[in-house]
Amino acid sequence: MSSRSIHEKLVALTRQMTEAAEAMDFETATALRNQIAAIRGEGPLKPGDPDTVTVSQPPPGAMGLGTQVPVRQPPKGWVKPKKPDLMTNISKPRGKRS
Numbered sequence: 001m002s003s004r005s006i007h008e009k010l011v012a013l014t015r016q017m018t019e020a021a022e023a024m025d026f027e028t029a030t031a032l033r034n035q036i037a038a039i040r041g042e043g044p045l046k047p048g049d050p051d052t053v054t055v056s057q058p059p060p061g062a063m064g065l066g067t068q069v070p071v072r073q074p075p076k077g078w079v080k081p082k083k084p085d086l087m088t089n090i091s092k093p094r095g096k097r098s
Contacts, residue, residue: 010036
């Protein structure tokens, strides 16, 4: 295909996508958007792309390296508390019974 025919096809698909979106036919609009992306060489959009919406929470344990979930950082100046020495009596008396 020549670049002119590709451009004409993209313009036609864009117009059809806009009409489908205005008619609230979002499934057709999404299919047309994916066709446009494939013609442009971008490939179909994946769930991690910024233009798509994900509704679910990440699975448990999926936080950290290799995921898109940011790791929370402690506030500036925060110091991790010392662990108690388990060899000492760390329990407090709760009062006396009469």
